[in-house]
Amino acid sequence: MCDQTFMAATFGPCDSCGKASPLMNIYIKSEAINYCSFCVEMMACQQLQKGETLQSLKKESDSLKKKLEEERGKLNDVELHQVAEKVEVLSSLSIKTRRVLKGHGNKVLCVDWCKDKRRLVSSSQDGKAIVWDAFTLNKEHGVTLPCTWVMACAYAPSGCAVACGGLDNKCSVVPLSLDKNENLAAKKKSVAMHTNYVSGCTFTNSDMQLLTSSGDGTCALWDVESGQLLQSFHGHTADVLSLDLAPSETGNTFVSGGCDMKANVWDMRSGQNIQSFESHESDINCVRYYPSGDAFASASDDATCRFYDLRADREVAVYQKDSVIFGASSVDFSLSGRLLFAGYNDYTINVWDVLKGTRVSILFGHENRVSRVRVSPDGTALCSASWDNTLRIWA
Amino acid sequence: MAANIVTMKKIIQQLRLEASINRVKVSQAATDLQQFCLQNAQHDPLLTGMSSSNNPFRPQKVCSFL
Numbered sequence: 001m002c003d004q005t006f007m008a009a010t011f012g013p014c015d016s017c018g019k020a021s022p023l024m025n026i027y028i029k030s031e032a033i034n035y036c037s038f039c040v041e042m043m044a045c046q047q048l049q050k051g052e053t054l055q056s057l058k059k060e061s062d063s064l065k066k067k068l069e070e071e072r073g074k075l076n077d078v079e080l081h082q083v084a085e086k087v088e089v090l091s092s093l094s095i096k097t098r099r100v101l102k103g104h105g106n107k108v109l110c111v112d113w114c115k116d117k118r119r120l121v122s123s124s125q126d127g128k129a130i131v132w133d134a135f136t137l138n139k140e141h142g143v144t145l146p147c148t149w150v151m152a153c154a155y156a157p158s159g160c161a162v163a164c165g166g167l168d169n170k171c172s173v174v175p176l177s178l179d180k181n182e183n184l185a186a187k188k189k190s191v192a193m194h195t196n197y198v199s200g201c202t203f204t205n206s207d208m209q210l211l212t213s214s215g216d217g218t219c220a221l222w223d224v225e226s227g228q229l230l231q232s233f234h235g236h237t238a239d240v241l242s243l244d245l246a247p248s249e250t251g252n253t254f255v256s257g258g259c260d261m262k263a264n265v266w267d268m269r270s271g272q273n274i275q276s277f278e279s280h281e282s283d284i285n286c287v288r289y290y291p292s293g294d295a296f297a298s299a300s301d302d303a304t305c306r307f308y309d310l311r312a313d314r315e316v317a318v319y320q321k322d323s324v325i326f327g328a329s330s331v332d333f334s335l336s337g338r339l340l341f342a343g344y345n346d347y348t349i350n351v352w353d354v355l356k357g358t359r360v361s362i363l364f365g366h367e368n369r370v371s372r373v374r375v376s377p378d379g380t381a382l383c384s385a386s387w388d389n390t391l392r393i394w395a
Numbered sequence: 396m397a398a399n400i401v402t403m404k405k406i407i408q409q410l411r412l413e414a415s416i417n418r419v420k421v422s423q424a425a426t427d428l429q430q431f432c433l434q435n436a437q438h439d440p441l442l443t444g445m446s447s448s449n450n451p452f453r454p455q456k457v458c459s460f461l
Contacts, residue, residue: 083429312419316424
């Protein structure tokens with residue numbers, strides 16, 4: 001049939017820019033498009049497909065979102081705790097505080113274990129990072145950084161360096177020296193440069209690359225030696241508060257969570273956002289992979305921790321209780337993945353049964369918010385860092 | 396606005412990508428998670444509770460001089 005385009009002059013708000021102006025009423029594929037002449041030109045320049053308007057794009061985006069929900073919903077044939085009904089209920093755990101590490105002058109914000117299973121690095125609001133021997137309570141190294149609020153610290157896989165960053169918008173790598181007289185701060189090298197605070201950092205499988213997350217809404221991969229930015233990851237629409245590297249040897253994915261309530265899984269090589277999960281109702285403070293690498297957990301200000309399976313592409317469990325009303329700041333799994341340790345702003349650590357979704361135990365002891373919980377590499381102990389200026393080792 | 400169109404196109408591209416990935420049924424994924432937990436349960440010190448002699452953090456038995 002004929003597909004003529006008709007032009008008729010009317011006046012009103014433009015479908016595209018919303019400004020009231022003389023409109024060119026065009027019909028493309030029998031859909032009425034009322035654009036002002038400027039927008040018609042813009043449409044031509046941007047090579048929009050025929051019939052694409054802001055509304056049609058919005059409609060397509062909404063229908064894609066619905067389709068995604070449907071696809072995910074189709075596979076939700078059973079709940080995790082239903083599958084786990086036949087599993088034995090856990091007997092009570094005998095986990096107690098075994099060590100208290102005192103020495104920081106202000107809130108302890110972050111802690112990371114060394115691969116040797118006994119050393120830890122912790123960073124604090126007082127601007128210092130301390131390396132401890134957890135067996136003997138010895139402070140092995142202390143580094144003073146020029147800014148307060150060192151929110152992120154990480155131990156290098158080799159055990160020879162630590163990385164720390166925070167309000168200075170940078171993440172610096174400090175090589176650890178056995179020479180007591182050496183001034184460690186002098187050898188500090190700035191590796192990552194962000195445009196807002198650094199919230200999390202981790203070395204990748206070697207000492208050579210550092211992955212950081214920042215309040216500027218991005219994550220970035222850096223070469224430690226040259227300080228060069230290797231890859232940046234854009235997609236979050238607010239501050240990124242946490243990241244975790246996938247545990248596999250060949251793995252090159254990581255998960256990040258932030259103030260936009262989303263947890264995103266990224267491919268490190270391409271910078272592509274592979275999967276995205278949006279079910280929390282407030283900021284996600286921490287994300288942590290399950291030991292097998294097929295799932296991850298998140299802790300949020302909405303007082304819940306959630307468990308997401310990557311292969312099913314959906315949330316499979318929510319760890320919450322009516323009596324738990326304070327935000328969760330940090331999570332970590334035990335070695336087998338059966339227990340989820342979560343630190344909360346009500347000064348406690350709740351231990352959840354990952355499979356059944358029930359709370360197994362509560363660990364009391366800290367006198368202020370728990371900012372970070374970390375299980376040691378061999379799973380023998382849990383270290384918690386708190387705003388009460390101390391760290392506790394539980395076993 | 397022009398900027399909105401570009402943003403919308405990016406969002407749509409991302410959604411198309413996410414919609415196209417292969418997914419597994421929750422029953423299958425849950426079974427695998429459970430299997431991993433059970434397989435590794437005995438090696439999990441915090442779960443099983445290591446004895447004092449093995450766990451360096453637990454208080455040792457008092458040692459006496461011979």
